[in-house]
Amino acid sequence: MPFVTLGYGLDDDAWLMARAADLIASGDGYAASRFPGYPTVELLLGLLFRLLDPSCLVGNLAAAAAGLAATVGVWVCLRGVVTTPLRLLSAIAVALHPAMWTASVTTLDPIFGAALLVLAVAAAGRGRPALGGLLLGLAVGCRLTNALAVLPLALFLRGRHGSWAPAARLVVVGAVVGGALFLLPLLTYGWGFLQYEPVRHRDFVTGGYKVYRELLGPALVLGCAVVAAAVLASGPRRQRLRAAAGEPLVLLGAAALLVLSAPFLLLPTDPQYLLPWVPFAVLALAGLVRCEVVRPWWAAGLLLAAVLPAAVGLGELDLDAWRSRRELRPVWLATGRAAENLRERSAQLVRAREAAAFPYPPHSAVVLGRPFMAAQSALGVAERDLATYVVEHPARDVLLFRLVPPSLRDRLEGRAVFYAEGEHLEYLSRRIFGYGLDELGARPLQLWPAAAAEGAAP
Helix, strand or coil, rough: CCCCCCCCCCHHHHHHHHHHHHHHHCCCCCCCCCCCCCHHHHHHHHHHHHCCCCHHHHHHHHHHHHHHHHHHHHHHCCCCCHHHHCCCCCCCHHHHHHHHHHHHHCCHHHHHHHHHHHHHHHHHCCCCCHHHHHHHHHHHCCHHHHHHHHHHHHHHHHHHCCCCCCHHHHHHHHHHHHHHHHHHHHHHHHHHHHHHCCCCCHHHHHHHHHEEEHHHHHHHHHHHHHHHHHHHHCCHHHHHHHHHHHHHHHHHHHHHHHCCCCHHHHHCCCCHCCCCCHHHHHHHHHHHHCCCCCCCCHHHHHHHHHHHHHCEEEEEHHHHHHHHHHHCCEEEEEHHHHHHHHHHHHHHHHHHHHHHCCCCCCCCEEEECCHHHHHHHHCCCCCCCCCCCEEECCCEEEEEECCCCCHHHHHHCCCEEECCCCCHHHHHHHEEEEEECCCCCCEEEEEHHHHHHHHCCC
């Protein structure tokens, strides 16, 4: 509960989602939080904001409800597959996995999409492919790339029922529902809704490490290696492993992990694309237990290892040192993801208030980075163009930027340019746009005390 009142989340896309929902709730028509649109979540939050209150409390509680739905979905999927204790542990592991936990207290689309995909599997597995297709279509409305999940779901139904007919019903209903939802951004913005700001420089090293840190962790990697070695060392288990390829849950999980990884290659520093990995991996693990490839207590150990980083971080790297100096600096013991997220979100709100009240040099332009959306909210500045990277300070002759894309470089002319220290904006600008802020003549500016920024590493 402490998280739900600390803003919409560390990702500024969460603030954009809340802004879009607020505009929808006000009756101004559909507004995409960012392209290509996330209509299921935008419309749901817009309805909740209209009926209840346009606040981070409502948005974050909706995300928490989605996280709970994903947990219930896993519980339903594993009915009759594994023993009740392991089934319960599997559901709890999905709820407490650090990536799922963080997403469940952030007003953003990934947790809604992951929950709907799991519920689609549950419905399809219970012999209701049309309902599964409806849920799949809603998941596609949460994130367009969730449409890739149609392949593992179709294979799952084929393996479960021995026929392609249920899979065909699921695909048709999912396509109709997903297509209907994306008519909203199409009719509002035209075909331009499919555009997005491309990432010029893909940092696969940082992206791979973030996947390891946020989704795996050293204990889980080590545990998987030990279990894999034990399976391969046993002749009977190797034989059962080959036979397990036909187990519907194993096929579902393996195919989902594969196809849902593809979008991450386009934006390899955003592990949110991989959030469905968590429930699908748990389902695949249960399938391996059912096929007697993995012992139940081995699976229990892996589930506990998966949630360990929520409480404590072990064997991590200092991302600040890598981004600024390409230096590999290990951090052997760190706070867990839950405490880290709480600390960073508290610091974010402090930085936002200080950025809003800061006495900026007159006739200047200041790049804020991640605190931009929270600072904009603190200033009370509302923009209909949700994709904007710049706003005018309401009380000073200052332009505040999130980042400076090529289309906005002309807005810097004639102004002294600064960027907030401690937000790694040089790194972000070069990775996204291919040029650093130093090339724009920007100088560093200390906006907030070191104590406020101390706990916030982007």
